[in-house]
Amino acid sequence: MTAPMFERVALVGLGLIGSSLSHAMRRKGLARSIVGHAQSEKTRDTALRLGLVSSVYASPAEAARDADLVILCVPVGACGALARNMAPAMKAGAILTDVGSVKGAVVRDVGPSVPKGVHFIPGHPIAGTEHSGPEAGFAELFEGRWCVLTPPPGADEGAVRRLAAFWQACGSHVEVMDAQHHDLVLAITSHVPHLIAYNIVNTARHLEQVTDTEVIKFSAGGFRDFTRIAASDPVMWRDVFLNNKEAVLEMLGRFSEDLTALQRAIRFADGDTLYKLFSESRAVRRGIIQAGQDTADADFGRHHGIPGKQP
């Protein structure tokens, strides 16, 4: 058994990501001790009962005290206040990171509170499920997924390397980019997809001619896949949209422009345009499967275990 990477890791927030990190760290022996903070007493109790943490604190500052790695695992909108609370308690040389889906806003909100000597390196593991809470976590969540780090200019290189090694030990690939570019990439690969999934569920719920029961019964034609995405945590997603406004509006503008062109092709029965566009999508799907970011299993059948065939 090699020495753990960190003596004391503080998980500030114990939902899906925090609990999954605990499982992943324990499996690989990455921390000598794992402590945590959660706002709700119920979550703190659950975390102790599940053994996610050895100690849990109602005060984020108490959790962060003496930790050499502090990970904010909360909705993006909650990071600023937590950082202000914890900052005075953090020890010199510690790494402060987060797991939020928006990085520019975290730099804006957390950056000013970070004490001298603490290494603030924002991060984002691109992994998740539609479930939330301390019981939703599992050790394999980060395996094969990408984790993006967005160290600010002048960040300590040794600290960046340590944090990258930590995510790699959790099973992730690591990529470094600047916060602004991250926010643009995620706007198209994650934020707008979630927004349109939420939107179509909303549209379907408010039709006069089609009942909610019909929408549910006949959902296997595609709609049910959108409801899975739209079942994700509403607070997390509200905060994403409030904090990545510019990039989301930019990508949404392009999406709507393209949708209008498709609508026009349908109105004027332009089958060639539709066919060409639909055919080209398959190449992107193949790329994702080849990159190991999804499997080729025929998931619409949902009979997992039936051998997948390459599309």
Added chain:
Amino acid sequence: MTAPMFERVALVGLGLIGSSLSHAMRRKGLARSIVGHAQSEKTRDTALRLGLVSSVYASPAEAARDADLVILCVPVGACGALARNMAPAMKAGAILTDVGSVKGAVVRDVGPSVPKGVHFIPGHPIAGTEHSGPEAGFAELFEGRWCVLTPPPGADEGAVRRLAAFWQACGSHVEVMDAQHHDLVLAITSHVPHLIAYNIVNTARHLEQVTDTEVIKFSAGGFRDFTRIAASDPVMWRDVFLNNKEAVLEMLGRFSEDLTALQRAIRFADGDTLYKLFSESRAVRRGIIQAGQDTADADFGRHHGIPGKQP
């Protein structure tokens, strides 16, 4: 072993749905013989090699001759010409049905060719995967899914009952409704979801600031789920949009209206509106799981076999 429901079933088209029907019929002994037609020689050879049919014909009329159940399993746009070709060969008392995702256009295109004495009962099993072709089929595809029948006014009740019993034997629930209502329901539960999935893949492919490689690498944040939907058969989907134009444009108009309202909520940082709408989506998801149209497995993790938790 009870007697088969049908003496001779003709599968006109041997892709995902035709081949799955063959597997389902064989498993349950629903047909004494299964014959087929496919346009391409390669598909005909594959169908024979896989034992999907005992005889395969280049001529649709030859396949339909003497059959007491003929099932059109082709893209919606191909039904009319095939029906005109087969109609003279069909025997009195036979049932002619289809599996298309649009029903009004099939009634319009097929109806006029149907000879007196043949029972034309359009159908639509709401089941599928993102894969296509004769090798993609499996017997369980229809299990627990809904099959909608849209018998025209005055259709023979005995024939409708026989066809309903056939789909039930394949594992499906059956619902009867009129063609126009079917097309409206499917526009929102299937057609518009596919269109916006195709659309966002297209938008992502044409960004100047984000590379295709980045889109693929960081797709696990939601985008990859859309690419799965957008990997479906392009001919089938082109035909759906060309043949369900009015209902799709109507639903697309509502979708865009709702999306504009969401966009406005983001622009003006209206977190309460976003939170309320995101929260309400979870109820629809729960309804779908309770109705058995999807499982509660945490599929974003894609580690199937990890026990699902109720969202």
